[in-house]
Amino acid sequence: MTTGTATRLAGPPAAEAVIATASAQAAGLPTPPHLVIVRVGDDPASVSYVRGKAKKAGEAGLRSTVHALPEATPQADLLALVATLNADPDVHGILVQLPLPAHIAEEPVLEAIDPDKDVDGLHPVNVGRLWSGRPALAPCTPAGIMAMLAHYGVAVAGRRVVIVGRSRLVGRPLAGLMLAADATVTVAHSRTRDLAAITRSADILVAAVGRAHLITPDMVAPGAVVIDVGINRVVGEDGKSHLTGDVHPHVAAVASALTPVPGGVGPMTVAQLMANTVQAAERQRSGALGELLR
Incomplete structure (x- = not known):
């Protein structure tokens, strides 16, 4: 970048601060927040992104699992996997890596994710929560x-x-x-x-x-x-x-x-994914405690 008068707002120091806060919050939970990433196909960029996200999760003290599905995976099979992850109390965050192969429609997949586990913040419920000023996974x-x-x-x-x-x-x-x-x-x-x-x-x-x-x-x-x-x-x-x-x-x-x-x-994008996963885990635990208290 050409040298000028502008202060350089570098991402790594700010990202490290976000990760440090998320890591401290995760350490205060009974079990490490668990992020599950689903990748369909072997697009080189997606493979690299997913690898980086899983690595960063480990550095932040989170658990991560990657489901790498074949390129030809039917949409019904992907939706079935999402449903299984939604129902698993050991899973706190679900991310389906985009883009998906052309034969899979993105919207039904994104809308199938439990909004409280939607760490990408793309479910219509989270979009609505954000725009109505309510707490949301953004x-x-x-x-x-x-x-x-x-x-x-x-x-x-x-x-x-x-x-x-x-x-x-x-x-x-x-x-x-x-x-x-x-x-x-x-x-x-x-x-x-x-x-x-x-x-x-x-x-x-x-x-x-x-x-x-x-x-x-x-x-x-x-x-x-x-x-x-x-x-x-x-x-x-x-x-x-x-x-x-x-x-x-x-x-x-x-x-x-x-x-x-x-x-x-x-x-900052990857760091915030870790923060969103911890936030999702905290909310799910609070919800579970609320059910027990009632």
């Missing part, structure tokens, strides 16, 4: 962004937040979390007119589109905090493939703080 990337801002002391309440991107994984749930934190929120997208005028109004600007260098310096207000969620692979002048974000590197000369790519939001 998607990991948006929740991780909120944790990162808190870690670096970036105030959210009363600030103008512009989110470029309206996906269900990042943009929409992040808007709900920001509203719950008393920010004034605008969500921009591909149909937004005069995008630059809107992004320049932001105290906190979040880019989550998946388009390399969409956000240029002229689109950022001086002193804004910029969160770059994008991960794009581009070929540089050296002819080699590089990872870059949705934010142009020269924005570092305008913003007061900026997340790098890679090494920014990415580590």
